[in-house]
Amino acid sequence: MGGTSIKVGLCDESGKLLHTYEGPTGTEHGSDVVLENIAQYVRKLVADSSHDWEQVAGIGAGIAGFMDIPEGFIKLSPNLGWRNVPVKKILEEKLGKTVKIDNDANVAALGEAWSGAGTGIPNVVCYTLGTGVGGGIIINGKIYQGFKGMAGELGHIKVVPDVEAIRCGCGMYGCLETVSSATGIIRMGKEAVERGEHTSLALIKDLTAKDVLDAAKSGDEVSLRIVNRAALYLGKSMAAVSVILNPQRFIIGGGVSKAGEFLFEAIRKYYHEYTQESAREGVDIVPASLGNDAGVVGAAGLNLHS
Numbered sequence: 001m002g003g004t005s006i007k008v009g010l011c012d013e014s015g016k017l018l019h020t021y022e023g024p025t026g027t028e029h030g031s032d033v034v035l036e037n038i039a040q041y042v043r044k045l046v047a048d049s050s051h052d053w054e055q056v057a058g059i060g061a062g063i064a065g066f067m068d069i070p071e072g073f074i075k076l077s078p079n080l081g082w083r084n085v086p087v088k089k090i091l092e093e094k095l096g097k098t099v100k101i102d103n104d105a106n107v108a109a110l111g112e113a114w115s116g117a118g119t120g121i122p123n124v125v126c127y128t129l130g131t132g133v134g135g136g137i138i139i140n141g142k143i144y145q146g147f148k149g150m151a152g153e154l155g156h157i158k159v160v161p162d163v164e165a166i167r168c169g170c171g172m173y174g175c176l177e178t179v180s181s182a183t184g185i186i187r188m189g190k191e192a193v194e195r196g197e198h199t200s201l202a203l204i205k206d207l208t209a210k211d212v213l214d215a216a217k218s219g220d221e222v223s224l225r226i227v228n229r230a231a232l233y234l235g236k237s238m239a240a241v242s243v244i245l246n247p248q249r250f251i252i253g254g255g256v257s258k259a260g261e262f263l264f265e266a267i268r269k270y271y272h273e274y275t276q277e278s279a280r281e282g283v284d285i286v287p288a289s290l291g292n293d294a295g296v297v298g299a300a301g302l303n304l305h306s
């Protein structure tokens with residue numbers, strides 16, 4: 001569920017996505033209308049498929065925000081403008097099925113772990129490199145939520161040394177997200193241009209993270225330095241995760257990860273450099289494979305894997 005559109009998907013018990021439907025969120029009309037939209041899209045999704053409503057085992061939703069996961073309650077969702085919305089209760093009343101909710105990064109991680117790049121591997125940690133840096137931890141095939149659902153906030157691991165740390169959206173300084181997100185990469189590109197550094201980025205209007213990654217691939221030295229810095233702090237954060245959780249696989253998705261092998265090679269290099277040998281032995285770092293479907297697949301998976 002996003003601020004502008006809601007994507008719904010019908011999954012079978014192996015995590016195969018059978019059918020999808022997408023419609024507007026209707027955020028501006030408030031939570032009652034948004035939840036009614038979800039109920040309508042879900043019913044339409046099933047009606048348009050070759051399956052019967054009775055065959056639906058349960059419903060899951062991935063939502064950005066702070067929530068009480070067991071109670072299915074959204075405490076605060078800044079991008080939806082919601083405060084204290086009992087999503088689980090309302091949707092269960094509307095649809096007559098068990099409803100489970102979790103945050104968007106966790107469901108995307110579960111989707112990848114269940115039927116994407118982590119299939120068959122019980123312990124994986126996922127990073128999503130987008131506007132921010134999202135994360136999700138899967139232990140024994142289930143999302144690890146921690147004490148109050150704050151586990152897996154990998155974008156807010158403090159990895160940048162104080163001398164070069166800038167303030168993160170979370171209020172703290174030096175978070176991974178400030179350098180390794182699309183926003184961080186764009187910022188570093190703009191700063192280099194403003195300093196008058198010799199770079200092809202100076203010719204680009206409305207700089208995107210893809211511009212910086214592309215320029216790095218074509219050998220622009222300033223862009224290479226920026227991408228290396230993003231990879232270095234990612235590798236450093238993974239080193240910390242490895243000695244805490246020792247997952248078998250790291251999965252990296254989101255817009256920035258589309259830079260491909262070029263970026264992955266750099267991340268693996270720094271991961272290797274920073275991680276204690278036995279903590280990294282046999283561990284691999286791979287791209288996500290479900291793309292934008294990871295969220296719907298993982299949300300459906302909440303019914304089997306939580």
Ligand SMILES: [Zn+2]
Nearest residue numbers: 156168170175
């Ligand atoms: Zn932060």
